[in-house]
Amino acid sequence: MSTIDWLVMTGTLAAIVIYGVLKTRSVDNVKSYLMGDRDLKWWTIGLSVMATQASAITFLSTPGQAYDSGLGFAQFYFGLPIAMVILCVFVLPIYYKLQVYTAYEYLEGRFDIRVRTMTALLFLIQRGLAAGITIYAPAIILSSILDWPLGLTIFLIGIVVIFYTVMGGTKAVSVTQKQQMIVILLGMVAAGVVVVMKLPDGVSLPDAVGVAGQLGKLEVIDFKFDLNDRYNIWSAMLGGTFLFLSYFGTDQSQVQRYLSGKSLTESRLGLLFNGIFKVPMQFLVLFIGIMVFVFFLFTPPPIHFNTANLEKVRSSEYATELSVLESEYELANKTSDQASTALVEALKTENEASIGSAKSNLMVAMDARRDISSQVDDLITKVDPEAITEDRDYVFITFIINYLPIGLVGLLLAVIFSAAMSSTSSELSALATTTLVDIYRRSLVPGKEDRHYFTASKMLTIMWGCVALGFAAVANLFDNLIQAVNIIGSLFYGVILGVFVVAFFFKKVGSKSVLSGAIIAETFVALTFIASYYEYIDLAYLWLNLIGCVLTVGLAWFFSSGSKLIKRMMGVEVT
Known part of the structure; x- marks a missing residue:
């Protein structure tokens, strides 16, 4: 750099920090600080x-x-x-x-x-x-x-x-x-x-x-x-x-x-x-x-965006295999460039047949690049079994x-x-x-x-x-940082929201009921995520927010009023 x-x-960073310090130099009590x-x-x-x-x-x-x-x-x-x-x-x-x-x-x-x-x-x-x-x-x-x-x-x-x-x-x-x-x-x-x-x-x-x-x-x-x-x-x-x-x-x-x-x-x-x-x-x-x-598509991308992983391979016994894959990748990139240029020209002429042919050629070139990159990932894993081969987070910084x-x-x-x-x-x-x-x-x-x-x-x-x-x-x-943050949030946010929904809208539900409901709901959400992570069930993490909230509210209501209602319906005397 x-x-x-x-x-x-x-x-730029120093100016922002200095500005913040100067603007808050008079803060000397807990209320202003917090x-x-x-x-x-x-x-x-x-x-x-x-x-x-x-x-x-x-x-x-x-x-x-x-x-x-x-x-x-x-x-x-x-x-x-x-x-x-x-x-x-x-x-x-x-x-x-x-x-x-x-x-x-x-x-x-x-x-x-x-x-x-x-x-x-x-x-x-x-x-x-x-x-x-x-x-x-x-x-x-x-x-x-x-x-x-x-x-x-x-x-x-x-x-x-x-x-x-x-x-x-x-x-x-x-x-x-x-x-x-x-x-x-x-x-x-x-x-x-x-x-x-x-x-x-x-x-x-x-x-x-x-x-x-x-x-x-x-x-x-x-x-x-x-x-x-x-x-x-x-x-x-x-x-x-x-x-x-x-x-x-x-x-x-x-x-x-x-x-x-x-x-x-x-x-x-x-x-x-x-x-x-x-x-x-x-x-x-x-x-x-x-x-x-x-x-x-037009400019050759790295065969793997995390250069630290590549350096490990280059200094290992798999360096020759990597060199061969890089040569193949260079050819695939040339094909990608040519196919991408052809697709641009086809789009300008609005010729559907030409567009379809160029698109097909480009998809083949992209598949070839992905296949070679996958082989590089395998080499990285051989060198370091603990290495994370997912490299999306390195694309933009590259x-x-x-x-x-x-x-x-x-x-x-x-x-x-x-x-x-x-x-x-x-x-x-x-x-x-x-x-x-x-x-x-x-x-x-x-x-x-x-x-x-x-x-x-x-x-x-x-x-x-x-x-x-x-x-x-x-x-x-974690494979992808933006997803990691949202996954962590989804494990807890639904239950927390459920507690507040009960507080705002279910005035007759007491503390014992909502506490029991939240603990059970959080346990269920955690177990559901674990089951999904290990592919016992298929469930995207965003649904955990809805599940946690609805389950917390439902259980809190049940422990407060629902159980009494069911007992009445069954003819059981409620005290």
């Missing part, structure tokens, strides 16, 4: 909410997802606007009326301390794990660029993020996220422009879109009902909506963002802003991934490092690090807030002075940073 790129990247001064306008809230969700994973893994399977992943976000409207109508007024620090405080007043503590613990577990992945994602970049050990890179990034969060608390998170989102959006637009400009002469943006369409990359909506399909319209509108309701309505990393709003109206507008603009932003990121896919002009490389790396800083700092701040307010101050060490809790907040932020670092060290066990 050039000196200019280093200056652009470090200068909640800010509740003076944020709607556009700051909206950008902050978007930045919290848009982690580095979004800009590393999502383009790779599109490269592999097209626009279908966009369906995942179709339930987001629906969830935002529901939260604005039903949930935000309750939070503002009670003036809570965390979403879980409300549960004690509605039920009791046991339900509050259990729900807070579920959040702490899933968000603590997810924070590890948001640290791991940018660590992939630096370890690849600087040839540093991945473990050391994870540690260094984690320390920087922990320091940044401890210094400023939630207010530093909020005031810097506006700048971070501006950098992110500018950087991604620049990447999109460059990838189109890098297409061969005679291949325009409409030509690239036409090729992608012929290869099925632009198919967005899948109406086929398949419980094992992760991304179709049914899993998105049902499972996805429940996931977003729980994430934005009960996850403290998001609740903390809009509870810092100047008023209920400002927070509502901020959430609606997120619901309107988040989906187009995801389309942009996915579309860039598809353009990278088209680019690599394009950034090798094909963006000097200066833009630094800007795109600043984009990814800005996203990592914003999401990870939000998560660590939320974890510290929940631990302090819902567990430490409420149950473990009540009645201390403000200064004690202010110091404890910083210590808890450091503690959760260490937990996240620990999980980041094993995050490479």
Whole structure:
């Protein structure tokens, strides 16, 4: 990486961090540290909410997802606007009326301390794990660029993020996220422009879109009902909506963002802003991934995008076999280039026969490339049986490092690090807030002075940073990072949402019933995921959100009222 790129990247990040520290240097009490001064306008809230969700994973893994399977992943976000409207109508007024620090405080007043503590613990577990992945994602970049050990890179990034969060608390998170989102959006637009400009002469943006369409990359909506399909319209509108309701309505990393709003109206507008603009932003990121896919039809892609894996093979006894495969891959790439050019020309003439023939030839060339890459994966596994051969997460960073002009490389790396800083700092701040307010101050060490809790907040932020670092060290066990985050969330979000649904809408259900229902539902969700993971059943992870929520609500109602109703129907006397 050039000196200019280093200056652009470090200068951009340093400016954001310094701005955040300067804006929050007066924070000296626990309320300001955890909640800010509740003076944020709607556009700051909206950008902050978007930045919290848009982690580095979004800009590393999502383009790779599109490269592999097209626009279908966009369906995942179709339930987001629906969830935002529901939260604005039903949930935000309750939070503002009670003036809570965390979403879980409300549960004690509605039920009791046991339900509050259990729900807070579920959040702490899933968000603590997810924070590890948001640290791991940018660590992939630096370890690849600087040839540093991945473990050391994870540690260094984690320390920087922990320091940044401890210094400023939630207010530093909020005031810097506006700048971070501006950098992110500018950087991604620049990447999109460059990838189109890098297409061969005679291949325009409409030509690239036409090729992608012929290869099925632009198919967005899948109406086929398949419980094992992760991304179709049914899993998105049902499972996805429940996931977003729980994430934005009960996850403290998001609740903390809009509870810092100047008023209920400002927070509502901020959430609606997120619901309107988040989906187009995801389309942009996915579309860039598809353009990278088209680019690599004309320009030879690496035989394997994770260069660290290739180096292991090159230094092993399988180096000769790799060299042979690379020669075959070079020929397959030439065929791909020729077939792609022929398809572009055929699309311009609108000759169906020529289009069909060119498309068929291109599909054969792509199959040949995939077959050779699969053989390389086998060599990697022979050298290192523990190696992860899935390389989608390395696609976009490979394009950034090798094909963006000097200066833009630094800007795109600043984009990814800005996203990592914003999401990870939000998560660590939320974890510290929940631990302090819902567990430490409420149950473990009540009645201390403000200064004690202010110091404890910083210590808890450091503690959760260490937990996240620990999980980041094993995050490479996942095939795709964007899916890993959503899978972890789906294991817990449905049950958490179910508890809040009971609290909001089932006023006669008591604490014992909802506690029993949530414990059973969470156990069932965990066992269902394990059965799906080991392929005993076919079920996409998004459905776990719906299952967890419905099961929690159903069991809570049954334990409270349903059992009595059944006994009456059977003629059994009910006391």
